[in-house]
Amino acid sequence: MSKKIYSLKADFEKNIHLRYSQELNQEQFAVVTEANGPCLVLAGAGSGKTRTLVYRVAYLLENKVPADQILLMTFTNKAAKEMLWRVESLLGFKPKHLWGGTFHHIGNLVLRKYIKKIGFANNYSILDEEDARDLITAIIGKTNYKKNKYFPKASVIKNIISFANNSQKNITQVFTEKFSYLETAILPQIEEIATLYKARKKQHNVLDYDDLLLLWIQLLEEHEDVKKTLSHKFSYILVDEYQDTNRLQAKIIELLSAHHQNILVVGDDAQSIYSFRAADIANILSFPKKFADVKIFKLETNYRSSPEILTLANNSISHNKAQFPKALKPIRQSGQKPIIIPVQNNEQQAQFISQRILELTEEGYSLRDIAILFRADYQALELELELNKKSIPYIKRGGIKFFEQAHLKDIVSFLKIISNPNDDIAWTRILNLQTGIGRVGAQKIISSLPKNNFTVATHAQLTDLPKQLQTSWENFRKTLIHLEKTSPTDLSGLIQIILKNFYELYLQTNYDNANKRIEDVEQLQNFAARYSNLENFLSDISLSENFRTDDTQGTDKNEDYLLLSTIHQAKGLEWPVVFIIHLINGQFPHAKAMEKTEEVEEERRLFYVAITRAKDILYLIYPRILYNQQYGFIFGQISDFVQELDTSLYDTWEIESNQDLFTADDLPIIDYNKNL
DSSP: OHHHHHHHHHHHHHHHHHHHHHHSOHHHHHHHHHOOSSEEEEEOTTSOHHHHHHHHHHHHHHTTOOGGGEEEEESSHHHHHHHHHHHHHHHTSOOTTOEEEEHHHHHHHHHHHHGGGGTOOTTOEEOOHHHHHHHHHHHHHTSSGGGSTTSOOHHHHHHHHHHHHHHTOOHHHHHHHHOTTSOGGGHHHHHHHHHHHHHHHHHHTEEOHHHHHHHHHHHHHHOHHHHHHHHHHOSEEEESSGGGOOHHHHHHHHHHTTTTOOEEEEEOGGGOOOGGGTOOTHHHHTHHHHSTTOEEEEEOEESSSOHHHHHHHHHHHTTOSSSOOOOOEEOSOOOOOOEEEEESSHHHHHHHHHHHHHHHHHTTOOGGGEEEEESSGGGGHHHHHHHHHTTOOEEEETSOOGGGSHHHHHHHHHHHHHHOTTOHHHHHHHHTTSTTOOHHHHHHHHHHOOOSOHHHHHTOOOTTSOHHHHHHHHHHHHHHHHHHTSOTTOHHHHHHHHIIIIIHHHHHHHOTTHHHHHHHHHHHHHHHTTOSOHHHHHHHHHHTTSSOOSOOTTOOTTOOOEEEEEHHHHTTOOEEEEEEOOOBTBBTTBGGGGGSHHHHHHHHHHHHHHHTTEEEEEEEEEESEEEETTTEEEEOOBOHHHHTSOGGGOEEOOOOOSSOOOOTTTSOOOOHHHHO
């Protein structure tokens, strides 16, 4: 009887192997069937990473591993649900009790059971981001810090605390590295608020998202019985997108796998691009050092891109030193080489792309087949205007359209009251930005203002207002007087005054991404420099408001539209045709990133991610001439990432221009490697 049972089991396992070997390539099959013990799977772009993970889970279940002993951790609820659905579809049944979800989701499940051991009740509440900010605001309100109008808002302080938690750095380190534009004198106050915030959460039995990881680690480190229970329970741990983990998440994985050490992490160091969220590439690079007898698998077969695009991607990423060497291998037939296109300036870049898109649609591509990728939102500014002029519908992923962003609408509102002092909507917007002026106060000021002329309005004393409101108005008038003394044809100068006299400090104390917003305003300033007529400038901006933003929910699936996206937001997606724009030093790679080798390497990984989004056609575009507010027109240096490519791997197109083109001899060149 025992021999018969053994035979049936052997036949069953043989059939599983046969079926899986037919449905997976050799690289994937090896992971699915051999990934016991500590395993690192280096999954290149387009190599079927998710498919491999799904089959691994199914393989374990079919080999009678209990579902409640398998832990599958991903980074988004959507990804977790999709993966579990694919497991169910593959098996033909829904596996009950399988542990699947985000780190925070699993952390919550664990803490609900064991958190009493570290002094919380298990009926704790979880603060969302707004709740957390409200709590910090309440703490600030009970101190004297609120009297300092330049003291950072709760969102900024929350970001400092959160980044410190996830990067496992102290407040001082984070403040120095990421928020050095704030006054050093407030550092002790922020540390005090962080301490009070932690204590208040404990007092009210509430956790924020970071606590779901921090307290999970505390539980495992301080209570050996819990660590032993959980590390014995999870016989198999699988982690997706391991290159995006932060130090907290890596520590959790290390503690959970203490007993079985059946830990399978899947990721691609070449696609680690989220250090600004505290992701640490060292987690994946050091994985083989943390675990003894680690197995390393490589998924290098790419199902997405043409051989020419993959060869270019491999050539680019080979210049990084901190990496696991690998080379994507194509299965598709040969196509056309990537194309590098120098253009005269941003306007010609936009014109060329718009024209080429229309040609591609005539060749049979739909607009949805095409994506335009960029390093930063502002780099699509001229392109958005040109697409609107040519009536090409588009959606911007990862951020609303350039001129629809709040900080840019603020700046434009200042310009609107210069052009039209009777614009009460613009007045309301800019008055509400001022300390001590709320909506009611703004309406009182607007009602009292003589608005027939901007100069007259600027010099209005408004003595009939309440004293506090009058003081706020008088402080604000200082900025208006500077604007009134500047020629309305000097649009760049007007924006500079708004930024330096008031708005830069406003952004720094109100937003955790102040630097990005300031950079947007500076690019708006560069863009405005080409105009000498304020009304024309405002009219062109209004053209950008005729199409929808990036919200694709509820849109007609049959409707055709182009996609504009930052590269960070494009990760994981693919298109037949991809344009990568603004490939010049200082913009891609970003100027600040060129100061440190590790940051340059992350920028190159970002370039690699952009290249590997393309399936059939890849255009790499850079403008030769740029406008810089400090130097005026400058000669743009082609990106180091393009210059280092093997010239045999791409073709070059030259675009005709009706205008005389400056040369490097005519204009200054900024060397970002020396000037920063």
